[in-house]
Amino acid sequence: MEINKQPLPKLYDEAQDFMPLLGTDYVELYVSNSKQAAHFYKTAFGFQELAYAGLETGLQDRESYVLQQGKIRLVLTSPLKSGTEIGRHIELHGDGVKVVALWVPDATIAYNEAIKRGAKHYLSPITEEDADGKVVRSGIYTYGETIHIFVERKDFKGLFLPSYTAWKSNYNPTTTGLMYIDHMVGNVALGEMNTWVNFYKEVLGFAQIVSFDDKDISTDYTALMSKVMSNGNGRIKFPINEPADGKKKSQIEEYLDFYEGPGVQHIAVATSDIIKTVRELVSRGVEFLRVPDNYYDVVLDRVGEIDEDIVLLRELGILVDRDDEGYLLQIFTKPIEPRPTLFFEIIQRKGATSFGKGNFKALFEAIEREQELRGTL
Numbered sequence: 001m002e003i004n005k006q007p008l009p010k011l012y013d014e015a016q017d018f019m020p021l022l023g024t025d026y027v028e029l030y031v032s033n034s035k036q037a038a039h040f041y042k043t044a045f046g047f048q049e050l051a052y053a054g055l056e057t058g059l060q061d062r063e064s065y066v067l068q069q070g071k072i073r074l075v076l077t078s079p080l081k082s083g084t085e086i087g088r089h090i091e092l093h094g095d096g097v098k099v100v101a102l103w104v105p106d107a108t109i110a111y112n113e114a115i116k117r118g119a120k121h122y123l124s125p126i127t128e129e130d131a132d133g134k135v136v137r138s139g140i141y142t143y144g145e146t147i148h149i150f151v152e153r154k155d156f157k158g159l160f161l162p163s164y165t166a167w168k169s170n171y172n173p174t175t176t177g178l179m180y181i182d183h184m185v186g187n188v189a190l191g192e193m194n195t196w197v198n199f200y201k202e203v204l205g206f207a208q209i210v211s212f213d214d215k216d217i218s219t220d221y222t223a224l225m226s227k228v229m230s231n232g233n234g235r236i237k238f239p240i241n242e243p244a245d246g247k248k249k250s251q252i253e254e255y256l257d258f259y260e261g262p263g264v265q266h267i268a269v270a271t272s273d274i275i276k277t278v279r280e281l282v283s284r285g286v287e288f289l290r291v292p293d294n295y296y297d298v299v300l301d302r303v304g305e306i307d308e309d310i311v312l313l314r315e316l317g318i319l320v321d322r323d324d325e326g327y328l329l330q331i332f333t334k335p336i337e338p339r340p341t342l343f344f345e346i347i348q349r350k351g352a353t354s355f356g357k358g359n360f361k362a363l364f365e366a367i368e369r370e371q372e373l374r375g376t377l
C-alpha cells in the first residue's frame with residue numbers, strides 16, 4: 001500500500017497568489033435548536049460563549065450563538081419562523097455545516113477572482129459595520145449546498161462580526177484543550193471527487209498534497225477514494241472523499257443518503273494533549289468510535305516507539321499512525337446529530353503531516369459495526 005504523497009508546492013508568494021487565504025475564520029452550522037446546541041457544545045466540547053445575534057439585536061428571522069475554543073469559532077444558527085432558507089436547509093439535510101468561512105485580506109478581490117475562475121455565486125461583497133468597525137464578506141458555493149464565505153476583518157475590532165452582541169451567561173464549563181481546525185472533510189457523490197479537486201485548484205488556488213484510492217482504503221464493505229487539498233500556507237486542508245464500489249453500502253454513501261447530498265463529513269480539531277482532552281470529553285458524554293482491543297496488541301509493531309503510555313491509549317481508544325515525518329494520535333466521535341452524518345475527529349500531531357491512513361481499515365470496520373446496528377450497511 002503506497003501512499004501517494006506529494007510535497008506542497010511553494011504557492012504562498014503573496015504577490016503572486018491570486019487567492020491569499022489567511023486561515024479558517026468560522027464554521028457555521030444550521031441547526032434545529034441553536035440554544036440547545038450551544039449548550040451541548042459548551043458542556044460536551046468545552047467551547048466558550050462569545051457572541052449572539054437574534055431578536056434582541058434586531059434580527060427577525062433567525063438567531064445565532066457564536067462559541068470559541070482556541071482559534072476555532074463555531075456559529076450555531078436556527079430559524080425563528082417557518083418558510084426560511086435556513087429552515088428549508090435543515091428540513092433537507094438535518095443539522096450540518098452550512099458555511100466554512102475563510103479569512104482573507106480582501107473579500108472583494110477574493111470573490112471577484114473566484115467568480116472569474118468559475119465559482120458559483122452565493123453572496124456579493126457586502127460591508128457591515130457597527131461601532132467596532134467594518135467587515136466585508138462575500139461568498140461562493142462549494143460541493144452540495146455548502147458555502148465558502150470570505151471574511152475581511154482588518155478594519156474591525158469587535159468580538160465576532162458587526163451587529164453581534166457579547167454573549168454572557170452564568171454557565172461556563174472549562175475548555176477541553178481544542179486549539180484549531182486541522183482539516184475539514186467533504187463527502188461528494190460518486191465520480192465527483194476530481195471535479196471538486198479541480199474546483200479547489202482552479203478557483204481557490206489549492207494544491208493536492210495526498211491521495212488515497214480504493215485499494216488503500218477498503219474493507220469488505222467500505223471503499224472510498226480521497227484526495228487532500230491544501231491552501232498555499234498549509235493552514236487550510238480539505239480532504240475530499242467519494243464512495244467507491246464495495247460489497248455493501250459504504251459509509252460515504254450512507255452519509256450522502258442521510259445528508260441528502262454532498263456536505264461536510266467531519267471537522268478535525270487539534271489538541272496538544274490528546275489523552276487529557278479525550279479523557280475530559282469522555283467524562284462530558286462525548287461518544288467515540290472504538291476499534292477492537294486487539295488493535296493495541298500490534299499497534300506499536302506498526303508505528304514504533306511513541307511517547308504516550310499505550311495503556312492509556314487503549315483505555316481511551318486513541319489511535320496511532322506514523323508517516324515519514326513523525327506520528328499522530330487521533331480518535332473519531334460518533335455522529336453528533338440524529339442523522340449519521342457530521343462527526344468530529346480529535347487529532348494530535350507529533351511530526352506527522354498525514355491523516356491516519358494506517359488506521360483506516362480498523363476504523364472503517366468500527367464504523368461498519370455501527371452501520372450494522374443502524375441497518376444501513
Ligand code: FE2
Nearest residue numbers: 185268345355
Ligand atoms: Fe480526518
